[in-house]
Amino acid sequence: MLALRGQRxxxxxxxxxxxxxxxxxxxxxxxxxxxxVYPDIQDAxxxxxxxxxxxxxxxxxxxxxxxxxxxxxxxxxxxxxxPCVQFKEDHIMYNAMxxxxxxxxTYFKTTDKLPEHYNQFSEIASSIVNEIKSxxxxxxxxxxxxxxxxxxxxxxxxxxxQKEDSLSKNIVRQINxxxxxxxxxKVPHILSSQVDYDPKHEAFWFMGGTDVPAKVVNWRxxxxxxxDRLHEPIDRPIQYTGSPILTIxxxxxxxxxxxxxxxxxxxxxxxxxxxxxxxVGYGVTFRHGTNIPGFWPGDLDEFGLLSxxxxxxxxxxxxxFGTLDNLEALHCQAMKASFGWLLAQANYQxxxxxxxxxxxxxxxxxxxxxxxxxxxxxxxxxITMNRDKIENNPKHNICFGTxxxxxxxxxxxxxxxxxxxxVLKMLVQFYLNAPEEREHELKPYLGKEEQVIADxxxxxxxxxxxxxxxxxxSNTPRHxxxxxxxxxxxxxxxxHKTRFFEAKRxxxxxxxxxxxxxxxxxxxxxxxxxLRPYPRSKKKFETTYYPxx
Amino acid sequence: xxxxxxxxxxxGNPQLRIFLPNFWMKLVRPxxxxxxxxxxxxxxxxxTKSDIRNxxxxxxxxxxIDVRSRIITGKFKKxxxxxxxxxxxxxxxxxxxxxxNMKFEFPNIFEKKKGDLxxxxxxxxxxxxxxxxxxxxxxxxxxxxxxxxx
Numbered sequence: 001m002l003a004l005r006g007q008r009x010x011x012x013x014x015x016x017x018x019x020x021x022x023x024x025x026x027x028x029x030x031x032x033x034x035x036x037v038y039p040d041i042q043d044a045x046x047x048x049x050x051x052x053x054x055x056x057x058x059x060x061x062x063x064x065x066x067x068x069x070x071x072x073x074x075x076x077x078x079x080x081x082x083p084c085v086q087f088k089e090d091h092i093m094y095n096a097m098x099x100x101x102x103x104x105x106t107y108f109k110t111t112d113k114l115p116e117h118y119n120q121f122s123e124i125a126s127s128i129v130n131e132i133k134s135x136x137x138x139x140x141x142x143x144x145x146x147x148x149x150x151x152x153x154x155x156x157x158x159x160x161x162q163k164e165d166s167l168s169k170n171i172v173r174q175i176n177x178x179x180x181x182x183x184x185x186k187v188p189h190i191l192s193s194q195v196d197y198d199p200k201h202e203a204f205w206f207m208g209g210t211d212v213p214a215k216v217v218n219w220r221x222x223x224x225x226x227x228d229r230l231h232e233p234i235d236r237p238i239q240y241t242g243s244p245i246l247t248i249x250x251x252x253x254x255x256x257x258x259x260x261x262x263x264x265x266x267x268x269x270x271x272x273x274x275x276x277x278x279x280v281g282y283g284v285t286f287r288h289g290t291n292i293p294g295f296w297p298g299d300l301d302e303f304g305l306l307s308x309x310x311x312x313x314x315x316x317x318x319x320x321f322g323t324l325d326n327l328e329a330l331h332c333q334a335m336k337a338s339f340g341w342l343l344a345q346a347n348y349q350x351x352x353x354x355x356x357x358x359x360x361x362x363x364x365x366x367x368x369x370x371x372x373x374x375x376x377x378x379x380x381x382x383i384t385m386n387r388d389k390i391e392n393n394p395k396h397n398i399c400f401g402t403x404x405x406x407x408x409x410x411x412x413x414x415x416x417x418x419x420x421x422x423v424l425k426m427l428v429q430f431y432l433n434a435p436e437e438r439e440h441e442l443k444p445y446l447g448k449e450e451q452v453i454a455d456x457x458x459x460x461x462x463x464x465x466x467x468x469x470x471x472x473x474s475n476t477p478r479h480x481x482x483x484x485x486x487x488x489x490x491x492x493x494x495x496h497k498t499r500f501f502e503a504k505r506x507x508x509x510x511x512x513x514x515x516x517x518x519x520x521x522x523x524x525x526x527x528x529x530x531l532r533p534y535p536r537s538k539k540k541f542e543t544t545y546y547p548x549x
Numbered sequence: 550x551x552x553x554x555x556x557x558x559x560x561g562n563p564q565l566r567i568f569l570p571n572f573w574m575k576l577v578r579p580x581x582x583x584x585x586x587x588x589x590x591x592x593x594x595x596x597t598k599s600d601i602r603n604x605x606x607x608x609x610x611x612x613x614i615d616v617r618s619r620i621i622t623g624k625f626k627k628x629x630x631x632x633x634x635x636x637x638x639x640x641x642x643x644x645x646x647x648x649x650n651m652k653f654e655f656p657n658i659f660e661k662k663k664g665d666l667x668x669x670x671x672x673x674x675x676x677x678x679x680x681x682x683x684x685x686x687x688x689x690x691x692x693x694x695x696x697x698x699x
Contacts, residue, residue, distance in 0.1 A: 211581055491625050
């Protein structure tokens with residue numbers, strides 16, 4: 001009776017809303033198939049569910065249309081930034097080679113000459129060297145002896161580094177000018193290339209397959225349910241920062257040195273390095289992950305050809321490290337710098353640390369102080385090293401490197417003695433290596449219409465994304481800093497619960513972990529009443545356009 | 550340098566004099582796992598990086614590449630019974646890098662031998678047996694202490 005009465009009271013729309021489990025009869029009569037089709041059975045274990053969650057994030061980032069949105073997407077989980085391992089170009093610790101090789105997944109090959117690929121430019125290079133020889137000699141003499149500078153430096157290690165870096169910067173700019181002026185009418189790609197002075201190079205990626213830091217293990221120890229999962233692998237965010245003296249870039253990519261399928265050759269396998277990076281001396285700071293190859297997305301010349309780097313940091317190193325480790329430090333610098341620059345370029349093509357590149361990218365790196373000069377040729381084959389991919393990723397990157405050569409013997413009576421023409425030839429060969437049009441698609445993961453946010457037609461969305469992206473990439477500190485835990489609170493409230501009777505108001509008492517705050521976890525900017533659309537609008541806050549990741 | 554006291558004065562020569570510095574270094578097991586050429590020490594608070602380097606190079610002839618040191622805050626503990634919070638002393642740690650071709654393995658000090666467990670079980674059985682004998686012997690004088698016997 002009661003139920004009947006109830007039914008009569010409810011109106012028709014409400015009834016419709018209540019019938020959640022009701023199904024409309026299928027219009028098709030053929031609802032049965034000959035063989036039963038079942039949905040896939042999914043693994044219901046915790047690890048499998050977490051993996052599916054992560055994979056959906058990877059897919060969401062891949063499906064985003066523009067470069068900038070992908071970059072914001074990488075940073076979405078952290079409001080105060082990722083705890084990034086600081087991979088600086090000019091800060092190389094003792095015995096860092098195994099770590100750098102593993103973290104950049106690079107097979108390093110020492111050679112005395114450039115890879116075979118460069119032999120085709122040998123003849124032209126020789127003739128060019130003959131033409132520019134005297135000019136290079138002049139520039140070396142003038143920069144070393146002809147100019148009087150007042151460097152504001154002392155004789156300390158830092159002072160020596162600054163002095164050498166400033167000298168090498170001047171020499172490199174001159175040498176680049178001389179070579180470019182000479183070959184601009186001989187090879188077509190130089191005229192269409194751009195030269196950047198002191199660009200900013202930054203790259204961000206996730207590294208799996210390393211030991212879990214002690215801090216994380218200790219944190220997990222306090223929870224009973226994490227007892228068996230103390231050493232469950234985590235991703236370490238890595239941030240490379242560097243600043244070359246000069247780079248040259250073009251709208252076409254360089255040819256690969258070795259075929260792409262060679263990248264899976266087990267010969268190029270890199271030894272595992274699982275020790276925590278802190279044990280080698282690489283520290284951690286909180287910052288947003290940034291990928292910047294020296295220009296902003298939308299620039300047409302987006303493939304690097306050549307970059308010059310300083311080597312003054314070698315002077316600053318501890319003298320106990322020895323010459324052999326100093327040589328390795330140069331190799332490390334080259335691997336870091338080449339990988340970092342190429343990774344940032346790959347990010348501008350729509351790939352991220354979660355979605356691997358589909359074709360190889362190459363670059364040429366020169367490390368010099370104006371007297372010593374070493375050459376590196378780098379081929380990027382893979383960029384996914386996160387914990388889900390590291391174990392079964394067969395691809396490796398390859399770096400060919402030489403030892404430092406002397407560009408000239410010495411300076412005497414205002415003259416260069418013994419200019420090494422072979423070395424100069426190698427440098428010219430780097431310039432002659434022409435980029436080439438690729439036959440495959442370069443940006444498979446970017447949208448067809450929208451590839452950068454400048455392509456977005458909606459004014460509000462475009463402007464909002466632009467300012468958000470630039471602000472994120474600038475890594476300026478947040479206006480509201482992290483909530484601080486005072487030392488007395490740590491002792492008397494967290495470690496020992498001696499003040500349990502007090503009202504719980506602080507974030508750590510309310511179970512809030514500020515480091516886990518998401519990027520979009522904030523109030524959007526307020527629209528003042530006078531600026532709201534006429535006649536009446538209840539919309540108090542502006543729309544945000546964070547990518548859904 | 551030394552804060553140790555001289556021995557009490559005794560008449561006559563030669564006098565006993567102690568010139569030991571307060572420097573000490575204690576080898577500790579690293580956590581988390583380190584590269585094989587990195588060794589962790591606890592050392593006295595007064596030692597600087599140069600002191601640590603000299604200590605190992607001059608006394609033990611160990612080639613040192615790099616020394617990093619840091620002071621780690623002592624643990625805060627609650628006093629059992631009284632309930633107030635106390636703090637243990639801070640510790641200075643030295644992270645010493647050896648040349649990359651050198652390896653250091655932390656010694657297994659309390660090595661368990663093959664027959665250790667059986668020996669322990671045997672001695673436990675023995676003790677149980679003697680205790681039973683003692684109870685058996687004193688079953689009709691339960692209120693008398695054990696030392697009160699012939």
